[in-house]
Each structure stands twice: as C-alpha cells, then as structure tokens.
Amino acid sequence: MLDKSGTINVNGEPHRSPEDPRRSLLDFLREECGLTGTKKGCDHGQCGACTVIVGGLRINSCLTLAVMHEGDDVTTIEGLGTPDKPSPLQTAFHDHDGYQCGYCTPGQICSATAMLDEIANNWPSDASDDLGGAIEATDEEIRERMSGNLCRCGAYANIVKAIAEVAHTSNGGSAE
Amino acid sequence: MKPFEYIRPDSLKHAAQLTSGENGTAIAGGTNLLDLMKLQVETPSRLIDLNRLGLKEIAEAEDGILRIGALVTNSEAAAHPRIRSDYPALARAILAGATQQLRNKATTGGNLCQRTRCYYFTNTDQPCNKRDPGSGCGAIKGVAKLHAVLGTSAQCIATYPGDMAVALSALDASVEILTEAGEQRVVPVRDFYLLPGDTPWRENVLAAGEIITAVTLPSPVGGTQIYRKVRERSSYAFALVSVAAIVSVEDGLFARADLAFGGLAHKPWHDPRLSDLLVGSAPSVELFDRAADLLLEDAQGFGENDFKIPLARRTLRAVLAEATGVDA
Numbered sequence: 392m393l394d395k396s397g398t399i400n401v402n403g404e405p406h407r408s409p410e411d412p413r414r415s416l417l418d419f420l421r422e423e424c425g426l427t428g429t430k431k432g433c434d435h436g437q438c439g440a441c442t443v444i445v446g447g448l449r450i451n452s453c454l455t456l457a458v459m460h461e462g463d464d465v466t467t468i469e470g471l472g473t474p475d476k477p478s479p480l481q482t483a484f485h486d487h488d489g490y491q492c493g494y495c496t497p498g499q500i501c502s503a504t505a506m507l508d509e510i511a512n513n514w515p516s517d518a519s520d521d522l523g524g525a526i527e528a529t530d531e532e533i534r535e536r537m538s539g540n541l542c543r544c545g546a547y548a549n550i551v552k553a554i555a556e557v558a559h560t561s562n563g564g565s566a567e
Numbered sequence: 568m569k570p571f572e573y574i575r576p577d578s579l580k581h582a583a584q585l586t587s588g589e590n591g592t593a594i595a596g597g598t599n600l601l602d603l604m605k606l607q608v609e610t611p612s613r614l615i616d617l618n619r620l621g622l623k624e625i626a627e628a629e630d631g632i633l634r635i636g637a638l639v640t641n642s643e644a645a646a647h648p649r650i651r652s653d654y655p656a657l658a659r660a661i662l663a664g665a666t667q668q669l670r671n672k673a674t675t676g677g678n679l680c681q682r683t684r685c686y687y688f689t690n691t692d693q694p695c696n697k698r699d700p701g702s703g704c705g706a707i708k709g710v711a712k713l714h715a716v717l718g719t720s721a722q723c724i725a726t727y728p729g730d731m732a733v734a735l736s737a738l739d740a741s742v743e744i745l746t747e748a749g750e751q752r753v754v755p756v757r758d759f760y761l762l763p764g765d766t767p768w769r770e771n772v773l774a775a776g777e778i779i780t781a782v783t784l785p786s787p788v789g790g791t792q793i794y795r796k797v798r799e800r801s802s803y804a805f806a807l808v809s810v811a812a813i814v815s816v817e818d819g820l821f822a823r824a825d826l827a828f829g830g831l832a833h834k835p836w837h838d839p840r841l842s843d844l845l846v847g848s849a850p851s852v853e854l855f856d857r858a859a860d861l862l863l864e865d866a867q868g869f870g871e872n873d874f875k876i877p878l879a880r881r882t883l884r885a886v887l888a889e890a891t892g893v894d895a
Binding site for chain 1: 568570571572573594596597598601602605614616618642645646651652655658659662663665666667668669671672801802803
C-alpha cells in the first residue's frame with residue numbers, strides 16, 4: 392500500500408512526499424519545496440509552463456500526482472543551472488531574447504533540454520520525414536517538438552533560434 | 568478535485584479487484600483522468616495506481632505478434648524500432664497526437680480509454696447524457712464542430728478523440744484484458760468500442776474490475792501504411808477527420824485495403840465493406856469515390872460539423888491516391 396515515508400528527489404535533494412494525494416507534482420514543487428521557478432499556466436496540460444524533467448523525460452507537472460513520483464528524480468529549472476552558472480539553453484535564451492514576459496520560459500527551457508536528448512536518442516516526431524532515418528534538429532523539428540509549450544507573448548522565433556543554436560553547437564543538457 | 572483514497576496495489580489481480588466496486592478507478596499516466604478529476608467530471612472515491620505493476624515491455628510473441636504492455640508510454644511505442652519499421656501507421660498516429668510531454672506520460676492502455684473532448688461532457692454546467700444520464704445532449708443543436716457524423720444516437724453525438732486506436736483498428740490489433748476473476752480475455756480493437764445508443768456512458772466493453780494488460784499487433788503485413796490527420800492547426804489539435812490505411816497493390820489490383828477513420832464517430836470507425844469493395848479492383852479515382860459513397864451513405868451532420876462529410880470523402884480519396892500512386 393501507500394508508503395507514507397516516501398520521498399521525492401528534486402534537483403538531487405530528497406523531499407517528503409505530500410500527505411494529501413490530491414497534490415499535483417506542480418503544486419508540490421511550488422508550495423512544499425519552495426521551487427517557484429516551475430509555473431502554473433493552464434493547470435490542464437495545454438500550455439507547458441509547468442514542464443519539468445522526471446527520470447530524464449519532460450512531463451506536465453500539473454497532470455500528475457506528487458505521490459505517484461515517490462522515489463523518482465525530478466529536475467526543475469532551478470536544477471538546470473544558476474544565474475552564475477547557467478545551462479547552455481539558459482544562456483542561449485538570454486542571448487537570443489527568447490522571451491518577453493518570461494512566464495513560460497522555465498517550462499520552455501526544461502522542455503527544450505529534454506527535447507535535445509530525445510533528438511540525440513533518435514526519437515521521431517510528427518515532423519520527421521523518415522521514421523527510419525537519422526533525426527536532425529531542423530527548425531521544423533524544433534517547432535513540432537516544442538508544440539506543447541505555448542508563449543503568449545509570441546517569442547517563438549527567438550525561442551527556435553536559441554534552441555537551434557544549442558542543438559547545433561553542443562549536446563545541450565544542464566550545466567556541468 | 569474531490570478527495571479520494573490513493574492505493575498502490577501489490578499485484579494486478581489486486582488492482583483489478585479494487586476497481587470492481589465503490590467507484591474505484593485505475594490510474595496509469597493520468598493525463599486525461601486527472602484533467603477530468605480537476606473538472607469534477609470524474610470523481611472516483613478510490614484511485615488505484617497501476618504504475619508499479621510492470622506491463623512496461625514491448626516484446627515479440629508467438630507467430631510474429633508484437634505485444635505492447637499496457638503501461639508502455641506513447642513515446643516509447645512510437646520510438647520502438649519494430650513499430651517504426653513494421654507498423655509505421657501506428658507510430659505516425661501516436662506522433663500525430665498530443666505533445667511530447669503528454670506522450671511521455673500517456674500509456675498504451677490509458678490512451679485506449681481516453682474520454683471524448685465534447686465541450687458539453689467536460690463542462691458540468693451543461694447537459695450531457697454521457698456524464699449525467701438523462702440530462703440531455705447539449706451538442707445536438709449546439710456547438711458541434713468536433714462531433715460525429717456516423718453512428719450517432721438521439722442521446723449522444725460525441726466523437727472518440729484518439730489517434731492511436733484508429734491505427735490499431737486499421738492494423739486489426741487486439742486488447743488483452745485481465746478480468747476480476749483473474750482470467751484473460753482478448754478483444755479485437757474493432758470490437759472494443761461501443762456506439763452511444765441509449766447508453767452513451769458506456770464507451771467500451773471493459774467491465775468494472777477489468778484492467779487492460781496489453782495490446783497485441785498481428786504479424787507485419789507490409790504494404791503502404793499511412794496515417795493522415797486533418798486538424799485546425801499543424802500540431803497539438805484533435806482530428807477533424809483522420810484516416811489510417813494499410814494498403815497493398817499487386818498486379819495492378821488492390822490486394823489489401825484496411826481502413827479506419829477518426830473524428831467521425833463515437834469509436835474508431837471501421838467499415839469492412841470498404842475492404843470488400845476495394846480488394847480485387849484496380850485503383851482509380853472513380854473507385855475511391857465509390858468507397859467514400861459507401862463509407863458515408865448514412866452520414867448525418869449536425870450543422871457545425873456538416874463539413875466533415877465532404878472532408879472525409881476528400882481525405883479518403885487523397886490517402887488512397889497517395890497509397891496507390893493514382894493521380895487524384
């Protein structure tokens with residue numbers, strides 16, 4: 392049955408899982424871990440502002456219960472880099488002005504970080520012409536793969552430029 | 568969200584028993600269920616978490632069959648080498664649905680059970696016979712752009728929203744189900760879904776206490792496989808019309824033409840008469856139109872969705888033309 396002593400590992404730190412099973416992973420991160428970088432946009436899996444990385448995969452933290460992630464490793468925007476030591480994508484979003492208001496940016500960067508790994512692992516997308524071929528990080532691929540992250544300011548052109556720069560110059564990932 | 572008891576069962580059999588009564592609901596990826604719980608469309612008193620019970624393998628089975636565990640995510644299925652090479656219609660259908668974040672969570676079994684996106688079903692202020700039997704259907708004479716044109720009833724005109732099951736229907740896949748008694752039963756995807764009739768709240772043949780354990784794909788049939796999805800934007804939108812096609816042509820005649828349609832009905836629509844008409848005949852635009860006539864002979868629009876009838880005709884024609892090289 393439910394292991395009430397369970398912990399959830401967030402950015403390498405263990406946190407006790409919530410008492411109330413209704414707690415979404417998003418609310419857990421913001422309200423109980425104090426990690427407010429992850430944003431609540433629609434709370435229905437439509438906007439991507441709450442995107443975090445769990446076990447290497449990007450998910451909508453609003454559409455999953457925290458208790459379902461006991462024992463899992465969760466990475467939020469705070470775990471990817473710091474102002475002193477930003478990740479390559481954090482630097483690129485800054486350099487290319489990949490935002491206006493910035494509300495969607497943590498979700499965009501978490502999403503893009505995991506997305507570059509998906510391309511490196513040759514996972515196909517709806518934009519891939521050949522399901523059997525090598526996947527290249529073209530602008531078309533980036534746009535399709537980022538379709539789960541909305542930007543109401545419409546900074547898409549610069550978001551794609553920032554991601555493309557990292558995709559074409561390194562293997563992305565978090566700051567080392 | 569209403570309070571519920573969260574239970575992590577220690578076996579599949581235990582999980583099946585827990586879902587059998589007292590409003591117990593199984594959760595896998597949860598991307599649809601939790602959304603509906605927030606809207607209080609779904610209000611389970613017990614949530615049974617299946618995620619630590621295995622069922623996460625894609626494995627070769629006897630006679631060339633490929634078995635996809637019910638908890639394999641949509642992402643894993645679409646990226647799997649065998650599915651990409653031997654069942655490309657399925658990989659394409661999965662990739663045409665939702666977003667990567669959702670596909671990373673959504674599972675094979677859960678995807679089969681996803682609920683309609685009818686606006687009246689998801690809004691508890693509105694009448695809906697599916698959510699609240701006897702309250703009426705708001706979509707008939709209402710906002711019905713996404714709604715069905717085939718197999719509707721006076722009770723419900725909702726559509727099945729998914730893509731994956733449309734490809735599974737064309738591929739003649741089957742669903743493996745664990746019963747409350749601990750036995751296994753197998754249901755073809757083509758028989759898994761129900762039309763709304765007078766019981767629109769029943770969407771598939773799963774009974775209380777039953778859990779999907781796997782989907783099996785028959786041994787590869789080759790041919791040209793297409794999944795064409797027509798939607799209002801190029802990504803992250805539900806199908807207005809979709810067509811899954813498994814087609815082969817030998818000596819200038821159709822040798823295989825297995826077709827299934829999304830966006831048209833309360834279930835992935837498979838009409839065996841289309842295959843009977845096409846197989847053995849030479850591909851031509853005239854033949855494609857006869858297939859569309861057959862598909863749509865009983866189609867009925869509800870105003871806003873009238874466009875789906877000609878759209879289905881044109882999409883079918885385009886898919887068959889692409890599959891056969893006929894100039895349409």
